[in-house]
Amino acid sequence: MQSTNPHSDHSPADHGSRSPAGPGHDTGPSPAAGGHANHDKHAGHSPEMFRDRFWLSLVLTFPVVYWSEHLQMLLGFQAPAFAGSSWMSAVLGTAVFLYGGLVFLQGAKRELSARLPGMMTLISLAITVAFVFSWVAELGIIRADAL
Secondary structure, eight states: OSOOOOTTTGGGGGGGGGOOOOOOOOSSGGGTTTGGGOOTTTTTHHHHHHHHHHHHHHHHHHHHHHTTTHHHHHHHHHHHHOEEETGGGHHHHHHHHHHHHHHHHHHHHHHHTTTTTOOHHHHHHHHHHHHHHHHHHHHHHSSSOOO
């Protein structure tokens, strides 16, 4: 009686990583044919989206840094004061974190749910730690002296 298993006479490892499948060997849909469309780690991301988020985040970062108490102390200048100026860095910094970092946080969520942490997870960890530390220091929960 002949086996219906196409690999009964050899191991699938005999094919090698680049060998095309032989007769009776189904490799599934190819990535070029859209076989991994549902598994695209960069779904919803484009270079243009990253570029646009980068430039807007960069523009919002200038006032965050300028109104930073630490930078003012280190460089010996006083930023103009007005109602709410003491919260300028915290509020705009939060906007930068949410707008510029959301794509990384979403990517990390996908990576971690697939149990495959990668670059999005690493970036998300870094920006989240920095963001939380900044708010903890801003609220006076811990003392964060300038360098």
